[in-house]
Amino acid sequence: MSGIVASARPGLWTPEDLAPVVNHTLSVFGPDRVVFGGDWPVCTLAATYKQWVEALKMIVRGRSEQEQRKLFHDNAIRFYGLA
Numbered sequence: 001m002s003g004i005v006a007s008a009r010p011g012l013w014t015p016e017d018l019a020p021v022v023n024h025t026l027s028v029f030g031p032d033r034v035v036f037g038g039d040w041p042v043c044t045l046a047a048t049y050k051q052w053v054e055a056l057k058m059i060v061r062g063r064s065e066q067e068q069r070k071l072f073h074d075n076a077i078r079f080y081g082l083a
Helices: 014-031 049-061 063-081
Strands: none
Touching: 014 049, 049 063
16 A cells, blocks of 8 residues: 555645545455555655555544554565564
């Protein structure tokens, strides 16, 4: 999940503007195949790193704790063989 906020209009976007892309990605690929990507420093074209993280957390807040943990942690551990 990367490169989304960088394509937004600086100062004029909301998490709701990004939500369709995030939700579509999660629907198409499923919670086991998506991982958070900070996209720093490119994300700073439209937001701070903190704003991007907070927006994504807001967008996925209605998903299960397990799905959120996969997005922000577990999938990266598995993908990169860190465990």
